[in-house]
Structure formats: C-alpha cells, structure tokens
Amino acid sequence: MPLQADFFLCDFFGASPKDDMATMEHPVFSLSTRPDRRILSYAHGAVTVEITPSVKGLATIHDKDILIYCVSQLIAALNAGRPVARRLELTAHDLLISCGRETSGDGYRRLRDAFERLAGTRITTNVPTGEVTTTSGFGLIESWQIVRRTRSGRMVSVSVTLSDWLYRAVLARSVLTLSAEYFSLRKPLERRIYELARKHCGQQPRWQISMAVLCAKSGSASPLRVFRKMVRDIAAADGLPDYTLDVAEGDLAVVRPRGVLEGGAARPVLPPEAHEAAREVAPGWDVHALEADWRGYWAASGRPKLRSPKRAFVAYCVKRAARKESGA
Numbered sequence: 001m002p003l004q005a006d007f008f009l010c011d012f013f014g015a016s017p018k019d020d021m022a023t024m025e026h027p028v029f030s031l032s033t034r035p036d037r038r039i040l041s042y043a044h045g046a047v048t049v050e051i052t053p054s055v056k057g058l059a060t061i062h063d064k065d066i067l068i069y070c071v072s073q074l075i076a077a078l079n080a081g082r083p084v085a086r087r088l089e090l091t092a093h094d095l096l097i098s099c100g101r102e103t104s105g106d107g108y109r110r111l112r113d114a115f116e117r118l119a120g121t122r123i124t125t126n127v128p129t130g131e132v133t134t135t136s137g138f139g140l141i142e143s144w145q146i147v148r149r150t151r152s153g154r155m156v157s158v159s160v161t162l163s164d165w166l167y168r169a170v171l172a173r174s175v176l177t178l179s180a181e182y183f184s185l186r187k188p189l190e191r192r193i194y195e196l197a198r199k200h201c202g203q204q205p206r207w208q209i210s211m212a213v214l215c216a217k218s219g220s221a222s223p224l225r226v227f228r229k230m231v232r233d234i235a236a237a238d239g240l241p242d243y244t245l246d247v248a249e250g251d252l253a254v255v256r257p258r259g260v261l262e263g264g265a266a267r268p269v270l271p272p273e274a275h276e277a278a279r280e281v282a283p284g285w286d287v288h289a290l291e292a293d294w295r296g297y298w299a300a301s302g303r304p305k306l307r308s309p310k311r312a313f314v315a316y317c318v319k320r321a322a323r324k325e326s327g328a
Contacts (some may be wrong), residue, residue: 007159008083009076010069010090012076015098017068017178020169022127026201027219028140030218032060033187040219043321047127053122059140061188064112065099067140070162070176072098075168087161087301089147100183100272108154115144116156135322138163179241181267186288190240190253192218197255208254227301237292238299241267254317268298277314282321290317 021256023029026049035057042049051058070088077084092111096103101111107296109184124137142161162170169175176198185191192221196217209217215227231253235245246254270291277286294316298304307313 004084006255007087007089008074008077008085010073010094012073012080012089013071013094015076016126017180017182018072018075018175018197019068019178019198020071020166021174021199022165022169022175023064023185023292024195025066025217026125026127027192028059028123029061029192029219031061031192031218031220032058033060033290036221037062038221042216042219044217047125049123049127050127052122054117054122056120059114059117059121061191063117065101065183066095066111066118067162067166068158068182069098070160071097071166071170071175076174078170078173079121080152080230084144086164086167087159089157089159090156092155097272100184100270102272102275104276105154112155112175115141117162121146123163136165140166144234148166183242184238184267184269184291185241187234188219189218190234192220193234193253194229194240194243195203198246201243201257203256203257204254207252208248208252211251211253214253230296237290237296238303239267239295267295267303268306268312270309273311274310277310278317281314282317285317285321287317290320291319 013098018192020050026047027040027042028049028051039053039090040051040058040141042075069090073088074084074089076187092108093103096107096111096185101107117139121140122137123140141162142163144158144160146155147157147159165243179194179196181193182191185194195215196214197207210222211228211231214231215222220227228247228251231245232247235247236241238244242258244256244258246256248254261308275287275291278285278290282290294313296314
C-alpha cells in the first residue's frame with residue numbers, strides 16, 4: 001500500500017504524461033471551444049455516465065491537461081517510492097510549461113478558468129476505478145485554491161484536491177502513458193481520437209470502430225455527417241502521435257500504430273515560445289490555426305525530419321503572412 005502524506009508537492013520535472021483509463025474510455029470532457037452548458041448522458045452496456053456543468057460550463061478536454069499533469073506527478077512519485085496524497089501543491093508555471101501552454105498573463109487567466117470548470121463540473125457514474133464500483137456523484141477535482149500570488153495578483157502556486165474517484169485510479173495505476181506530443185494537439189477531436197486510439201489500439205496492429213460509435217464515444221455534439229468530415233480531415237492531416245487514422249468502407253475509422261518501417265520523422269514538437277515568435281512575424285493571425293496548417297503541410301511533404309521545429313514553423317508563418325500582404 002503506498003505511503004500516504006497530508007499533501008503532495010509536485011516537483012518531478014519531465015514526468016511522462018499519464019492519463020487515467022476511465023476518462024480515456026468514456027466521454028467526460030466537452031470538445032467545445034465555447035462555454036458548453038449541456039447536461040451530457042452516455043451509456044455503454046452496464047456503464048452510465050452523466051456530466052452536469054456549472055454556470056462556467058463543462059470542463060473541456062484542454063482543461064484535462066491539469067488532471068494529466070497531476071496524475072503524471074503522482075505516478076512518478078509512486079514509482080520512486082515516495083508518499084502521495086489527494087491534495088497536491090503545484091507551481092503554476094511548471095504546469096503551464098509541462099503542458100506546452102503559454103506563460104503570459106492570458107495563459108494564467110485561462111488556467112484559473114480551467115480550475116473553476118473542473119471543480120464545477122459534476123460527474124455521476126458507476127465506472128469502476130481501482131476495482132471499486134460505486135454509483136456516485138463528484139467533481140473532477142474536489143477543490144482548488146491559490147496558495148501564493150505575485151504582487152500583480154498572478155498565481156504562483158496552487159493547491160488541488162483530486163476526487164477520490166480519480167485518486168483511486170492513480171493508486172491502482174489504472175493509467176496509460178501518453179505521447180509527449182499529445183499537448184501539441186490543438187483540435188479537441190484530435191485529442192479525443194488519440195486518447196481512444198491509445199486506449200483501444202495500444203500496440204495491436206489494427207483497431208476499427210464504426211463512425212456512429214466513434215461519434216458517441218468521442219462525446220462530439222456534431223451531427224454524424226459533420227463528424228465524418230472532421231474525422232476525414234484529421235486522417236488527411238496525419239498528425240496523430242503514434243498512430244495513423246484512415247476512413248474505410250463500411251463507414252469505419254481504422255487506427256494503426258505507426259510502424260518502424262514508415263518513412264519520415266516523428267511529429268515535430270514545438271516549444272511554448274514558438275507561438276510568441278509566430279505572433280511577432282504574423283501579427284493578427286490565429287497562431288494555433290497556423291500551427292494546424294503547418295503540420296498538415298509538413299505531413300503532406302513526407303514528414304521530413306526537422307532540426308529545429310520552431311524555426312521551421314516560424315518560417316512558415318513568415319511566408320503565410322507575406323503571401324497575404326502581397327495578395328497571393
């Protein structure tokens with residue numbers, strides 16, 4: 001049995017990202033980029049999940065970065081034989097850097113919004129964690145508070161208390177390792193499909209699923225015809241870490257691990273400062289949209305190995321901005 005402490009200090013730098021298998025399997029997080037105040041219900045076999053938002057809206061799949069960071073820190077501690085606890089104290093800057101987020105004032109504001117949505121979103125489910133099956137209601141995090149601020153009011157350190165449901169999953173090691181490139185996926189549906197691929201395909205040579213079931217498991221609110229188009233676009237961009245995605249006859253989505261015989265390099269990872277550099281050379285542009293376009297261009301170019309992904313991305317942004325200026 002792991003040693004218990006009153007609180008756990010997050011201080012493992014470069015911990016491998018870990019995700020709990022229950023929320024990888026079932027649609028718990030909203031894929032919307034706008035406040036989502038729907039009450040979501042999902043049933044599969046004997047499993048039921050109901051997600052109720054707060055006035056701030058449902059927790060999003062980008063908000064989940066916080067939980068992934070916390071779970072990763074706890075698993076690293078368990079592997080090192082250190083005591084752990086449900087209450088974690090973390091440095092906001094370290095969390096932002098680990099999740100590939102900006103450390104600007106806006107980045108800290110979005111982080112606070114994410115804490116509020118995680119605490120306010122309520123889950124009622126009978127999904128087991130740690131071999132314990134109970135039907136219960138809980139928040140994705142039980143509570144959070146800013147422990148220390150700068151003089152300007154920016155959060156420095158934060159205390160987070162995980163739900164008992166999630167903490168049991170950590171103690172039982174009901175988790176899977178994610179690619180470090182997961183945090184560079186900007187489209188919510190890309191993240192969700194990668195999660196499902198990691199959970200269901202793993203290292204198997206192939207995993208297939210009907211579009212209708214994939215739509216339900218993803219938690220997408222889009223009509224099926226729109227969802228199909230989104231999946232085809234993701235397949236064409238070929239940007240999922242570790243896996244390829246194809247659309248096959250019979251209205252199927254097919255996932256395969258990227259084999260060692262495939263040509264080209266691994267998906268390039270951009271450092272957090274790359275977006276600031278992009279804003280300087282392409283003022284007024286949506287840098288995340290530019291990143292998605294650049295990754296599509298990189299994939300279409302044969303997935304070449306890049307010595308400096310940041311330099312290549314910024315050069316692409318310069319060309320896109322120049323073309324717009326010239327009217328090309």
